[in-house]
Amino acid sequence: MSDVSLTIDGVEVTVPEGTTIWEAAARYGIEIPVLCHDPRLEPVGVCRICAVDVGERTLPAACVRHVEAGMNVITANTEITAHRRILTELMLSDQPEQSRREATTGDDSLYALARELKVSDFPWPDAKSSSNPPRGQDDSSPVIAVDHQACILCDRCVRACDDIQHNDVITRTGKGHSVRIGFDLDVPMAESSCVSCGECVAVCPTGALTHQFLGETS
Amino acid sequence: MKSFNPSESAAALAGITEVPTLCPYCGVGCALSYGVDADGTIHYARGRDGASNAERLCVKGRYGFDYAAHPQRLTKPLIRRESAYPRGPLSQFSQIDSSGPRKAGGIVDYTEVMPHFREASWEEALERIAEGFTRVRTNGGPHAMAGFGSAKGSNEEAYLFQKFMRTVIGTNNVDHCTRLCHASSVYALIEGIGSGAVTNVVRDIENAEVAILAGCNPTANHPVAASFMKQAAAAGTDLLAVNVRRPGIADYCSQYCQIKPGSDVAFYNAVMHVIIAEDLHDKAFIETRTEGFAELKAMVEEYPPAVGERLSGVPAEEIIAFARQLGQARSAMIFWGMGISQHVFGTDNARCLIALALLTGNIGRPGTGLHPLRGQNNVQGASDAGLIPMYYPGYQSVADAEVRKRFESLWGVDLPDTPGLTTAEITHAALEGDIRGLYCMGENPFLSDPDINRVREALASLDFLVVQDLFITETAEFADVILPASAFMEKCGTFTNTDRRVQKSQPVRQPPGEARQDWHILRDLAQRMGHDWNYPDESAVFDEFVKAAPLYANLSHTNIGETGRWYPCPHPDSQGERLLFADTFPIGRGRFVPAQLGTAPDLPDNDYPFILNTGRQLEHWHTGVMTRRSRALDAIAPKARVELHPDDARKLGVANEEWVELASRRGSVQVQALLTRDVAPGTLFLPMHFREAAANLLTSPALDPFGKIPEFKICAVAVNALSEVS
Numbered sequence: 001m002s003d004v005s006l007t008i009d010g011v012e013v014t015v016p017e018g019t020t021i022w023e024a025a026a027r028y029g030i031e032i033p034v035l036c037h038d039p040r041l042e043p044v045g046v047c048r049i050c051a052v053d054v055g056e057r058t059l060p061a062a063c064v065r066h067v068e069a070g071m072n073v074i075t076a077n078t079e080i081t082a083h084r085r086i087l088t089e090l091m092l093s094d095q096p097e098q099s100r101r102e103a104t105t106g107d108d109s110l111y112a113l114a115r116e117l118k119v120s121d122f123p124w125p126d127a128k129s130s131s132n133p134p135r136g137q138d139d140s141s142p143v144i145a146v147d148h149q150a151c152i153l154c155d156r157c158v159r160a161c162d163d164i165q166h167n168d169v170i171t172r173t174g175k176g177h178s179v180r181i182g183f184d185l186d187v188p189m190a191e192s193s194c195v196s197c198g199e200c201v202a203v204c205p206t207g208a209l210t211h212q213f214l215g216e217t218s
Numbered sequence: 219m220k221s222f223n224p225s226e227s228a229a230a231l232a233g234i235t236e237v238p239t240l241c242p243y244c245g246v247g248c249a250l251s252y253g254v255d256a257d258g259t260i261h262y263a264r265g266r267d268g269a270s271n272a273e274r275l276c277v278k279g280r281y282g283f284d285y286a287a288h289p290q291r292l293t294k295p296l297i298r299r300e301s302a303y304p305r306g307p308l309s310q311f312s313q314i315d316s317s318g319p320r321k322a323g324g325i326v327d328y329t330e331v332m333p334h335f336r337e338a339s340w341e342e343a344l345e346r347i348a349e350g351f352t353r354v355r356t357n358g359g360p361h362a363m364a365g366f367g368s369a370k371g372s373n374e375e376a377y378l379f380q381k382f383m384r385t386v387i388g389t390n391n392v393d394h395c396t397r398l399c400h401a402s403s404v405y406a407l408i409e410g411i412g413s414g415a416v417t418n419v420v421r422d423i424e425n426a427e428v429a430i431l432a433g434c435n436p437t438a439n440h441p442v443a444a445s446f447m448k449q450a451a452a453a454g455t456d457l458l459a460v461n462v463r464r465p466g467i468a469d470y471c472s473q474y475c476q477i478k479p480g481s482d483v484a485f486y487n488a489v490m491h492v493i494i495a496e497d498l499h500d501k502a503f504i505e506t507r508t509e510g511f512a513e514l515k516a517m518v519e520e521y522p523p524a525v526g527e528r529l530s531g532v533p534a535e536e537i538i539a540f541a542r543q544l545g546q547a548r549s550a551m552i553f554w555g556m557g558i559s560q561h562v563f564g565t566d567n568a569r570c571l572i573a574l575a576l577l578t579g580n581i582g583r584p585g586t587g588l589h590p591l592r593g594q595n596n597v598q599g600a601s602d603a604g605l606i607p608m609y610y611p612g613y614q615s616v617a618d619a620e621v622r623k624r625f626e627s628l629w630g631v632d633l634p635d636t637p638g639l640t641t642a643e644i645t646h647a648a649l650e651g652d653i654r655g656l657y658c659m660g661e662n663p664f665l666s667d668p669d670i671n672r673v674r675e676a677l678a679s680l681d682f683l684v685v686q687d688l689f690i691t692e693t694a695e696f697a698d699v700i701l702p703a704s705a706f707m708e709k710c711g712t713f714t715n716t717d718r719r720v721q722k723s724q725p726v727r728q729p730p731g732e733a734r735q736d737w738h739i740l741r742d743l744a745q746r747m748g749h750d751w752n753y754p755d756e757s758a759v760f761d762e763f764v765k766a767a768p769l770y771a772n773l774s775h776t777n778i779g780e781t782g783r784w785y786p787c788p789h790p791d792s793q794g795e796r797l798l799f800a801d802t803f804p805i806g807r808g809r810f811v812p813a814q815l816g817t818a819p820d821l822p823d824n825d826y827p828f829i830l831n832t833g834r835q836l837e838h839w840h841t842g843v844m845t846r847r848s849r850a851l852d853a854i855a856p857k858a859r860v861e862l863h864p865d866d867a868r869k870l871g872v873a874n875e876e877w878v879e880l881a882s883r884r885g886s887v888q889v890q891a892l893l894t895r896d897v898a899p900g901t902l903f904l905p906m907h908f909r910e911a912a913a914n915l916l917t918s919p920a921l922d923p924f925g926k927i928p929e930f931k932i933c934a935v936a937v938n939a940l941s942e943v944s
Contacts, residue, residue, distance in 0.1 A: 033933065037350060040272070040273065068530045086718065087220075092219050092222055093219055093220070094219070096219075097219065099224075099228075101228075102224065102228040102229065102230060103228075103229065103230050104229035104230055104261075104262065105230060105253065105261075105262050105264070106227070106228030106229075106231035106234070107228070108228065111224060111228070114222045115224075115226070115227075120221055120222060121220065121221040121224060122221065122222070123219065124220075126219060126220050142849075142850055142853035142854055143277070143280075143281045143850045143853075143854070144219035163449075163452075164274060164449075165274065165445045165448075166445055166448030166449055166451075166452060166470070174267050195276070195277060195437070196277040196280075196281065196442070196850075196854060197274075197275065197276050197277055197441065197445075198275060198277065198281065198838075199274060199275075201280075202265060202273070202275075203266065211262055211281075212850075
């Protein structure tokens with residue numbers, strides 16, 4: 001496979017053909033924010049947070065777009081930041097008031113992004129308070145807490161369960177606004193074939209899949 | 219949410235430090251970090267990018283860390299009260315003929331046991347132990363003492379424990395749970411290729427066209443290794459499973475052969491018969507790298523597929539398909555587990571797998587190799603460190619005068635010249651009156667060894683028993699002195715995983731109360747018994763171990779660092795060798811050792827018509843001392859159930875979850891039934907972890923003649939419905 005040379009934020013970059021823009025940037029220490037991607041997973045490009053400017057009509061998602069020779073990539077400018085901010089605000093608009101991830105392992109990527117983008121008030125309606133019913137929770141598992149309301153449908157858990165641990169338990173179910181993740185044929189997690197490995201919790205970027213309280217016995 | 223205004227950073231992160239260390243459970247040796255607060259409370263585990271786990275963890279590693287903080291942790295030395303003699307079991311459960319309480323969560327009842335012990339100072343406890351050991355030695359000689367170390371301890375602790383038994387006590391009667399695990403595999407490997415460890419790492423399965431999963435259940439017992447196997451299968455590796463009980467990974471296999479219990483040798487001999495008959499063997503490899511092919515060929519000639527079918531129950535065409543798939547593969551790895559090793563013919567079973575690899579030239583190249591999946595997090599290391607009766611550290615024979623002289627000069631004492639007794643032999647010798655004193659560090663033979671009724675008698679018959687552990691175990695009920703020891707999360711030490719990777723743990727919390735580091739206890743006892751042991755820290759112990767065992771040359775606490783290295787390690791900057799024996803074996807040529815199908819000792823008859831198989835389940839660990847004190851694991855899997863085929867259940871009139879009594883020629887237990895087609899009709903499976911349905915009340919103490927491993931996989935039992943009990 002031959003190498004491809006391009007420019008990312010003014011940096012000359014040479015990477016193997018077939019590398020994504022996100023990977024190429026990461027290799028040169030340029031961090032492009034992303035929610036739905038994890039280097040251990042096949043990228044799917046659904047959250048669009050990693051959108052970058054390559055001089056085209058639209059902003060492609062860096063996690064799925066392959067590098068091209070001579071490409072000039074801008075990873076952050078006013079337009080891109082505005083785009084990321086609106087997406088972040090929209091995702092926050094139907095998040096629960098408290099992030100369970102902030103309270104357990106502290107690594108809520110959506111919150112981290114919102115902090116970085118200095119999000120405060122936003123004009124979008126609170127999705128929960130409109131005609132849409134709350135998406136619900138599943139606390140059936142003794143170790144994994146599921147809060148569908150915090151789920152941004154990034155599919156990281158689906159890919160971690162299928163492609164990392166190969167337990168093939170998590171999938172998507174429902175249509176439209178009621179789309180959510182499901183276990184086996186949409187049974188409560190504790191009744192599913194889940195083996196509680198916790199890989200879904202490890203990759204989830206929000207408070208949707210978190211550890212149940214496991215504080216040491218007292 | 220209409221606005222976003224949380225604090226600057228997540229509240230959960232305040233005061234939490236992530237400490238890089240290892241998982242305390244299985245031989246995969248996953249690297250992880252614990253999120254710990256200033257009090258040493260562990261809040262969560264996060265997978266690290268370790269060589270064997272790539273950030274992955276399983277339920278035990280991810281959620282089973284809270285046992286170390288369980289309120290039942292021992293915090294002071296305990297001495298048996300005078301009123302608790304003559305020595306015997308203290309809890310209801312441990313009484314003779316008890317079949318255990320029918321309730322979940324059956325850990326030792328402290329309210330029953332504690333009144334028979336009194337708290338003591340370390341000074342008093344250690345003095346009493348020094349006196350006790352000396353008395354046993356004076357009365358019966360040094361070989362009246364024996365020691366059980368633990369594969370849960372570090373290399374440093376294993377090294378010091380065997381050194382203590384050999385130099386301070388003066389006996390080679392030192393062993394640990396490898397004897398109940400892969401002793402037969404190690405014997406066959408040392409005989410066949412001259413090395414008892416794996417020849418290749420688990421993750422190299424990604425380079426294998428075919429992988430055989432023989433007598434193992436990796437999704438339950440090595441879950442993270444299983445994830446790499448399943449990943450390889452998704453990428454095109456053909457997995458071939460052979461087992462008496464359908465393993466979870468069979469769903470990902472291209473072929474699953476359900477053999478009859480104890481017929482492994484017949485099955486693999488038939489496979490080799492087909493490979494040779496169809497000219498699929500690697501003649502160049504056999505010619506240049508092996509010896510004894512003619513003898514193997516003569517043996518497997520007696521096992522054509524039709525004979526294989528009759529003996530193993532696998533249809534001849536499936537045996538042929540299996541042989542062709544393996545014979546035609548350019549690379550194949552062979553993994554195996556307790557279904558191979560825990561038999562009276564475990565060594566013969568392993569010999570067949572080694573022969574299969576030699577026959578097809580599948581050693582020494584990427585995607586090939588022999589991999590006995592090691593069970594405990596440090597069973598490889600504990601064996602490497604000499605915690606076995608026939609070898610000093612580094613598999614150097616105690617019977618070899620040259621070797622012994624070298625160790626006498628290294629340790630500065632005279633050493634005994636006879637190999638010691640193995641685990642089950644020690645139990646037997648105690649019953650015979652030859653073993654009078656026992657030192658148990660982190661082992662629980664009362665539940666882990668076969669035929670508990672016999673173990674009970676053996677423990678009761680001792681003159682002096684010391685148990686050093688985290689909790690009061692079933693074994694500790696018999697002790698004269700119980701010492702409070704340290705948990706994995708409290709230790710700094712090295713642990714060698716199934717891949718031969720030596721990795722270092724870091725303490726994240728202090729031992730509770732007056733509990734001490736295990737190696738400090740050993741050092742203090744040695745000093746008290748007149749030996750000048752002075753190690754400033756764990757790394758000094760490791761350095762002495764490396765000096766004693768050339769196998770670990772070029773490794774030190776410093777260069778192992780946070781990520782570990784494989785041994786052998788050719789120079790101090792090397793990462794170590796992943797793949798061994800590309801050109802030659804330590805014994806030169808690999809040896810084919812032909813094996814004839816043997817007969818198990820405890821077969822069914824009209825009174826005991828079923829065959830019981832015992833083993834492990836995903837959420838629990840061995841005798842349950844740790845995992846049954848983990849809130850999460852105990853909540854997911856609170857009770858024992860015996861797996862029973864629905865056809866048998868119908869004949870017995872047993873419904874799912876109903877109670878049955880299992881009786882063998884040695885004992886009986888009462889347990890709920892789990893109806894599943896994973897087990898074949900006429901066979902049962904009972905996990906070993908649950909004292910209230912202790913599988914080893916039933917098992918037979920018969921041993922493999924080479925590896926001295928007990929027969930845990932075949933035991934004749936009767937099953938009776940207990941429908942009157944709800």
